[in-house]
Amino acid sequence: MVTQLLSAFLAVVLGVGACTLYYVGSNFLLDLAFTDSGENAVRNSRQRGAIRPWLFLAPALLILSIYLVYPVFETLRLSFYNFGGFEFVGLNNYIWATKNPEFLLAIGNNFMWLLVVPSLSVAFGLAVAVLADKLWWGTLAKSLIFMPMAISFVGASVIWKFVYDYRGPDTDQIGSLNAFVMMFGFEPQAWITLPFWNNFFLMVILVWIQTGFAMVIFSAALRGIPEATLEAARIDGAGEIQIFFKIMVPQIMGTIMVVWTTITIIVLKIFDIVLAMTNGQWNTEVLANLMFDWMFRGGGDSGRGSIVALMIMLAVIPIMIWNIRNFRKEEEAR
Amino acid sequence: MIIRKPKSLTFGKVFNHLALLALVLLWITPTIGLLISSFRDKEQLAYTGWWTALSTSEQNAWGRTGTAEDQVKKDGKFLISGTILTSNEKTILTYNTNFKNLSAYKSGESMIFKDGSLFTLESDGKYEWISQKPFTHKRGKRIFYVAEVPPMFSLDNYREVLASENVGQSFVNTFTVTIPATIIPIMIAAFAAYAFAWMEFPGRQFLFVCVVGLLVVPLQMSLIPLLTMYNKIGAFFGTEGKSYLGIWLAHTGFGLPLAIYLLRNYMGSLPRDIIESARIDGASHFQIFTKLVLPLSVPALASFCIFQFLWVWNDLLVALVFLGKQDDQIVLTSKLRELLGSRGDNWEILTSSAFISIIVPLFVFFALQRYFVRGLVTGSVKA
Numbered sequence: 001m002v003t004q005l006l007s008a009f010l011a012v013v014l015g016v017g018a019c020t021l022y023y024v025g026s027n028f029l030l031d032l033a034f035t036d037s038g039e040n041a042v043r044n045s046r047q048r049g050a051i052r053p054w055l056f057l058a059p060a061l062l063i064l065s066i067y068l069v070y071p072v073f074e075t076l077r078l079s080f081y082n083f084g085g086f087e088f089v090g091l092n093n094y095i096w097a098t099k100n101p102e103f104l105l106a107i108g109n110n111f112m113w114l115l116v117v118p119s120l121s122v123a124f125g126l127a128v129a130v131l132a133d134k135l136w137w138g139t140l141a142k143s144l145i146f147m148p149m150a151i152s153f154v155g156a157s158v159i160w161k162f163v164y165d166y167r168g169p170d171t172d173q174i175g176s177l178n179a180f181v182m183m184f185g186f187e188p189q190a191w192i193t194l195p196f197w198n199n200f201f202l203m204v205i206l207v208w209i210q211t212g213f214a215m216v217i218f219s220a221a222l223r224g225i226p227e228a229t230l231e232a233a234r235i236d237g238a239g240e241i242q243i244f245f246k247i248m249v250p251q252i253m254g255t256i257m258v259v260w261t262t263i264t265i266i267v268l269k270i271f272d273i274v275l276a277m278t279n280g281q282w283n284t285e286v287l288a289n290l291m292f293d294w295m296f297r298g299g300g301d302s303g304r305g306s307i308v309a310l311m312i313m314l315a316v317i318p319i320m321i322w323n324i325r326n327f328r329k330e331e332e333a334r
Numbered sequence: 335m336i337i338r339k340p341k342s343l344t345f346g347k348v349f350n351h352l353a354l355l356a357l358v359l360l361w362i363t364p365t366i367g368l369l370i371s372s373f374r375d376k377e378q379l380a381y382t383g384w385w386t387a388l389s390t391s392e393q394n395a396w397g398r399t400g401t402a403e404d405q406v407k408k409d410g411k412f413l414i415s416g417t418i419l420t421s422n423e424k425t426i427l428t429y430n431t432n433f434k435n436l437s438a439y440k441s442g443e444s445m446i447f448k449d450g451s452l453f454t455l456e457s458d459g460k461y462e463w464i465s466q467k468p469f470t471h472k473r474g475k476r477i478f479y480v481a482e483v484p485p486m487f488s489l490d491n492y493r494e495v496l497a498s499e500n501v502g503q504s505f506v507n508t509f510t511v512t513i514p515a516t517i518i519p520i521m522i523a524a525f526a527a528y529a530f531a532w533m534e535f536p537g538r539q540f541l542f543v544c545v546v547g548l549l550v551v552p553l554q555m556s557l558i559p560l561l562t563m564y565n566k567i568g569a570f571f572g573t574e575g576k577s578y579l580g581i582w583l584a585h586t587g588f589g590l591p592l593a594i595y596l597l598r599n600y601m602g603s604l605p606r607d608i609i610e611s612a613r614i615d616g617a618s619h620f621q622i623f624t625k626l627v628l629p630l631s632v633p634a635l636a637s638f639c640i641f642q643f644l645w646v647w648n649d650l651l652v653a654l655v656f657l658g659k660q661d662d663q664i665v666l667t668s669k670l671r672e673l674l675g676s677r678g679d680n681w682e683i684l685t686s687s688a689f690i691s692i693i694v695p696l697f698v699f700f701a702l703q704r705y706f707v708r709g710l711v712t713g714s715v716k717a
Binding site: 004005007008009011012015016019020023027031048049050052053054056057059060061063064066067068069070071072074075078085124127128131132134135138141143144145146147148149150151152153154155157158159160161162163165171172173174175176179208211213216217220240265268269271272275276287288291292295302305306308309310312313316319320323324327328331 | 543662
């Protein structure tokens with residue numbers, strides 16, 4: 001254990017050392033190669049200016065290419081190859097996907113997740129942000145609702161699996177949900193295996209985590225609305241509910257869209273919760289879990305795994321384009 | 335000017351308080367349930383809800399009497415005595431020799447067996463069994479009882495998971511992954527972010543748009559090619575494809591787009607005058623970066639550090655793909671997931687392990703919440 005921590009510490013020292021050595025060394029060499037003295041001073045200075053940005057960028061670009069850019073194209077290529085990735089099979093994997101019930105189920109479930117989780121997180125986040133800003137203990141309340149953001153998806157799964165715990169109807173329940181349900185005279189349920197609805201019990205976990213994120217962002221955005229605007233509306237006789245829907249929401253619409261898309265991307269990649277709670281059993285399969293499954297099932301089928309990954313990528317592309325267009329607009333406004 | 339009616343105002347205020355209180359309770363109850371449960375006695379945890387943790391609970395259980403070997407002769411009679419409780423925390427209310435009618439005999443009352451022997455169980459678990467004839471049985475008789483158990487809290491569950499489930503080792507493994515995977519990307523990203531913000535070079539806009547695009551590329555697209563690549567490299571050097579070095583680099587790669595994006599936006603918003611006057615004074619970009627921009631960017635660096643730390647600490651997918659499951663590589667999230675599968679009903683193990691895995695991120699989170707929130711907001715709020 002001690003040696004392991006030492007090796008981690010050593011990795012930090014070596015990693016940081018190597019980076020420092022590279023950046024300091026390469027810049028020093030550049031200054032040395034193109035000096036300011038001598039007859040070519042002006043030309044040297046220009047060449048230095050042309051090269052230096054690339055010295056700054058090189059490590060980042062190299063790592064991004066290896067870990068993100070190359071894999072995208074490689075995954076695309078693999079989707080046309082068989083399970084081991086060495087025999088071209090054309091569109092076979094694609095045809096398999098359109099007929100595979102598991103794949104179609106995963107798409108259907110992901111679609112439900114996409115409808116439910118972002119909308120509920122945004123709704124709860126807005127509600128808490130608006131309520132908390134008016135109360136003296138609002139900061140504490142926000143802190144507590146924000147807390148699940150720090151908890152891992154697996155940790156959250158354990159927490160909620162305990163909430164959903166099921167014992168037979170004749171014994172004491174130890175799961176709070178069943179105890180709550182029995183308090184009102186209903187039968188306890190095995191929530192996680194309950195057909196169709198079990199998906200929603202898994203979604204609750206992600207809503208529980210993401211509401212805090214939405215709340216923090218909305219809270220900051222709401223503070224950006226000029227007090228004069230709100231005061232003017234109040235003088236005109238608008239009620240708090242009218243102010244919320246007719247002034248606050250339209251004013252922060254851009255922020256709502258950003259939060260919505262951010263949570264959408266998280267939902268598309270949702271994996272840990274499903275793996276930990278059901279591993280896709282009882283019809284709760286989602287794309288990311290199916291992809292992980294195919295990566296290792298039967299020694300790993302890179303063709304089918306790639307198809308599932310591409311499906312997730314395909315869903316992300318519209319958001320990517322929207323993001324880039326937004327970014328361009330902002331840059332022009334600068 | 336409109337004067338607001340005080341009555342409706344009060345009602346609205348009360349509603350606000352109650353609504354927020356309800357939401358907060360809904361949000362924290364699951365975590366509190368886990369926390370309380372992790373300190374409860376494992377038998378109580380298995381039979382009663384955590385909300386009853388402070389009240390005395392009733393428990394059905396059984397114990398065995400002594401055997402013929404334990405008998406002593408006293409006043410011409412044969413006597414077996416002892417206690418059927420293993421711990422002295424319980425108070426026995428009623429008992430019987432079968433579990434169908436547990437309330438047959440109150441503690442302190444005697445029952446007569448078929449062979450005429452007399453059995454008495456006291457509320458503290460001590461029993462006396464008296465017979466005229468010598469006892470011959472080789473196995474102790476089973477006595478079923480209903481007992482009252484006072485609330486019991488201890489650190490036993492934590493001791494158990496740290497000692498026998500190897501959760502302590504996983505804790506160290508998680509640290510081993512997290513620290514380098516947080517520090518290395520921040521250095522690389524800071525240099526690139528400065529180049530994007532303040533240096534002139536062809537393709538600057540295009541490359542940064544690529545980074546913005548990469549922000550949302552799902553991790554899943556990278557897994558299969560990278561795993562293949564790692565296995566090939568591992569085979570080439572005759573080692574395992576799964577190593578700490580591999581996961582450090584993978585987390586660096588996956589964290590870079592966000593790091594570059596956040597830092598570039600922050601550095602780009604620094605006042606132009608400072609940087610230009612430094613240029614005029616003859617400072618090179620390298621000097622401006624290390625002496626001027628880097629110190630000014632500490633808040634942004636801090637927020638990214640917290641992001642990356644939480645993300646790496648809480649990650650499961652990358653760890654499952656790039657690290658092994660043996661004791662010296664399995665991280666906390668991975669361990670927790672394994673325990674969910676193998677010890678799914680042992681809530682004393684699950685609750686305490688889960689709490690061990692979330693204590694560090696919770697601490698980081700509450701200590702540095704301000705930086706975390708600032709990072710989130712600058713990354714997301716757009717006009």
